[in-house]
Amino acid sequence: MKISNLEKKALLRKMVEIRLFEEKIGLLFQQQLIPGFVHLSIGQEASTVGSCSALRTDDYIISTHRGHAHILAKGAEPKYMFAECFGKVTGYCKGKGGSMHIADFSKGILGANGVVGGGFPIMTGAGFSIKLRGTDQVGMVFFGDGASNRGTFHEAVNMAAVFKLPIVFVCENNRYASTSPAEKMVAGGSVANRAHAYGIPGVINDGSNVLAVRDSVAEAVERARRGYGPSIIENETYRYKGHFEGDRQRYRTPDEIQQYRLTRDPIDRFETLLIDEGVATQKEIDAMKTAVAAEIEDAVRFAMDSPLPDPHEAMQGLFVNP
Amino acid sequence: MAVRELSCSLAMAEALKEEMERDKTIFIIGEDLVSNGGIFGQFRGLPELFPDRIIDTPISETAIVGAGVGAALTGMRPIIDMHFADFVTTAMDEIVNQMAKIRYMFGGQAKLPLVLWAPDGSGLNAAAQHSQCLENWFVHVPGLKVVVPSEPADVKGLLKAAIRDDDPVIFFQHKKLFNQTGPVTEEKYIVPLGKAVVRRAGTDVTILTYSRMTYFCKEAARELARQGIQAEIIDLRTLMPLDFASIAESIRKTRHAVVVHEACTTGGFGGELSARITEELFDLLGGPVVRIGARHVPMPFSPVMEKYVLPQVEDIVAGVKKALRR
Incomplete structure (x- = not known):
């Protein structure tokens, strides 16, 4: 898929935004400023940004419990996401969703889903809807290796393949x-x-290579858009943080994590590539990172300064027609 | 306009035809809908009229119900055919964690205008896995509306209301009532959700019921009348939202209440209703609120055992006398 230098720089910026957002969430959680629990995807940025960069605004995504990155990559604004994570009334879901359940329907984000594998069947419905309405939208459902073992995955993939x-x-x-x-x-x-x-395409990608992911996903998106049906994309990636913040991670060694950080970090790799290709200078990249960091700080401030919901708001919005 | 005698099946088909003609975003999704017009013939004639909007799927209830949710979120008005109400268990996450919660949990960004149509109930000797009445599970989960019609006219009017409603509606239609006939006007009409109806006026006791048990209660009321007891029968029609005002109005008059449903008594809707009546109308009551429902076993196959497990007319008569302490 052809890509301009401007677009390459935008991909890097989005990955940096997600990294800094997630690091900030981790810090705020440690400081006990975020209630509940949070799942971070630091290390997976190339998979997410590469995939979403192949979509249009009117395409749909469904995300997971580890969903901040998908939602940001599809165009949601950090300030409303922080506000939601703080349980503030200005959040995307007015404080009713929290970290695991953020949606922005105006951007085609049909929501993060707290149930592992919960998104597959719902996306088949969006698929039927697209066909019945006769548009050329595409739905993308993100999931982890774990969710591929749920029955929902198999029912939905079969259904999607049967009906293209x-x-x-x-x-x-x-x-x-x-x-x-x-x-x-x-x-x-x-x-x-x-x-x-x-009977559908299944592709494995180096999930820390944002351009490889983008190319491969763009092909699957194009195939879907033209009416040839679904594909499965598997991006091999790695999360640096635990399953949730506070996870003691007895199932792996700190060395393993360090090894990934040093050799396969998606942001470091792409930065090096852009400098080597002469697309950007180190100075430019550093300036961009400073600017993104300032935006993140602004977004946190917006969320901090926002009011908590009136507790009575809990009784609003269950039904359209109560 | 003329009034015809229609079965619940035909009343349902008429509702679907009228609504699908009116609104192109309505479609039906489920198993075995096209070749026989549904396993009970409930969709007969519709596949020919709306070939693109009646979708036969693989046997994948989880994906079917989830598909209804996803389609509703993206501009359609799906009707999900659950095949048998018992099979809701294969899609409970989609109903309880997705359908019921998505609107609320996302701060009201989305609406889910869908109907999950589920044929329930016993009386067909279909045994344990094809005979259940599970409506109270869904009354318990915030975010779902629950409809339980008894008469053909209500099947039509309530189904139309359910389709037009912007919230998810679980529509339980009793299998044994598919051939039940009743008067249905040719005029176009809607029966609003959340409105109970008095099926028989009486002064001595209020019988609260719904679905197939409405007919059993009418028979019991005739027997009670012979014994000098005038029962008022209220067909609740919708359990969520519940028309408690009509219930209270009747009990103010009769001072006694009996709840009758086909679902197991234990943990059934009768418990909720009884508790609410006791909490809110205690000073009016002249006796205990009595619950009548099925015995606490899975539905046995043998017809004699099925009959034994289900509430019968004489159980309702006895229940009313217990409420009146006679």
């Missing part, structure tokens, strides 16, 4: 389903392998 629904199933295989290693839990060697059983 315009859906791209994007697996972000970060090697651990909570505490369980994928190689012990996913039969058949890979998630993408499962595509063959349903």
Whole structure:
């Protein structure tokens, strides 16, 4: 897929925004300023940004419990996301959703889903809807290696394949389903392998290479848009943080994490590439990072300064027609 | 306008035809809908009229119900055919964690105008896995509306209201009532959700019921009348939202209440209703609120056992006497 230098720089900026957003969330959580629990995806930025960069604003995504990155990559604004994570009335869901349940329907974000594998069946419905309305939109459903073992995955992939629904199933295989290693839990060697059983394309990507992900996903999106049906994309990636913030991570060693950070960090790799290609200078990149950091600080301030909801608001909005 | 005798099946088909002609965003999704017009013939004639909007799927209830949710979120008005109400268990996450919560949890950004149509109930000797009445599970979960019609005219009017409603509606239609006939006007009409109706006026006791048990209660009321007891029968029609005002109005008059449903008594809607009546109308009551429902076992196959487990007319008569302490 052709890409301009401007677009390359935008990809890097988005990855940096997500990294800084997630690091900030982690810090605020440690400081006990964010209630509940949070799941961070630091290390997976190339998979997410590469995938969403192949979509239009009117395309749909459904995200997961580890969903901040998907939502940001599809165009949501950090300030309303921070506000939601703080439980403030200015948040995307007026404080009713929290970290695991953020949506922005105006951007085609049909929501993060707190149930692992909960998004697959819902996206088949968006697929039917697209077909019945006769538009050329595409739906992208993100999931992890763990969710590929749920029945919802198999029912939805079969359904999507039978009806040639315009859906791209994007697996972000970060090697651990909570505490369980994928190689012990996913039969058949890979998630993408499962595509063959349903007669649809299944592709494995280097999930820390944002351009490789983008190219591969763009092909699947185009296929879906033209009415040829769904694909499964598996981005091999890695999360640097635990399943949730505070996870003691007895299932892996600090060395393993360090190894990924040093050799396969998606942001470092792309930065090096852009400098080597002469697309950007180190100075430019540093300036961009400073600017993004300032935006994140502004967004946090907006959220901090926002009011809490009136507790009575809890009784509003259950039904359209009560 | 003329009034015809229609079965619940035909009343339902008429509602669907009228609504699908009116609104192109309505479609029906489920298993075995096209070749026989649904396993009970409930959609007969519709696949020919709306070939693109009646979708036969693989046997994948989880994906079917989830598809209804996703389609409703993106501008359509799906009607999900659950095949048998018992199969809701194969899609409970989609109903309870997704359908019921998405609007609220996302701060009201979305609406879910969908109907989950589920044929429920016993009386067909279909045994444990094809005979249940599970309506109270869904009354318990905030975010779902629950409809339980008894008469053909209500099947039509309530189904139309459910389709037009912007919230998810679980529509339980009793299998044994598909061939039940009743008067249905040719005029176009809607029966609003959340409105109970008095099926028989009486002064001595209020019988609160719905779905197939409405007919059992009418028979019981005739027997009670022979014994000098005038029962008022209220067909609740919708359990969520509940028309408690009509219930209270009747009990103010009769001072006694009996709740009758086909679902198991234990943990059934009768418990909720009884508790609410006791909490809100205690000073009016002249006796205990009595619950009548099925015995606490899975539905047995053998017809004699099925009959034994289900509430019968004589159980309702006895229940009313217990409420009146006679």
